[in-house]
Amino acid sequence: DIVMTQSPDSLAVSLGERAAINCKSSQSVLYSSNNKNHLAWYQQKPGQPPKLLIYWASTRESGVPDRFIGSGSGTDFTLTISSLQAEDVAVYYCQQYYSSLALTFGGGTKVEIK
């Protein structure tokens, strides 16, 4: 199975400042047939189910604010919140969909306000 490792486990950022979450896969999730990275990001607020933010590593889901930016390729990816807002307090997960035999999530990164 492809193992997804997120870092840090948690981070505290001041309002308006930048938050960066890393996700590393144990093998490349860049699919040669479409030249796309098979990686998604989800946001889970307390007491709520996860919500899709980004797919293809950098394509923002409709309605997601443009302060959420996905980047990276191959095995190393980053979700950046360019200017943290109070409503962004949540746990963020990456998910690879390169291998349908075993879809896997990262362990999650908790984002809080400093």
Place this chain on the structure above:
Amino acid sequence: EVQLLESGGDLVQPGGSLRLSCAASGFTFSNYAMTWVRQAPGKGLEWVSVISYSGSRTYYADSVKGRFTISRDNSKNTLYLQMNSLRAEDTALYYCAKDKIEYRDSHNWFDPWGQGTLVTVSS
């Protein structure tokens, strides 16, 4: 509006069985792959199983392979998860979620998700 409503969660003894259901509405259920993802109390997300839109392909996490069976009834717009030989480590909130793209057998990402149904395995 897409709605997913899970049910069937309960307290069950180790070794017991349970069947979860996910009633879908607001979209053409038969056109989308569906998945089950679980979250143990205070822990992260763990993918459990996925079924293709037609039901012809199913995949499982190693942790549940041979014990859990995913299925769907497209005539009833319902997704199922039959859970046998339950263990304490299966205790979790179980979410169902819909694929974002129609007619995919694989390489799926999911949205939206239901609110989940709680399974507790304990004697």
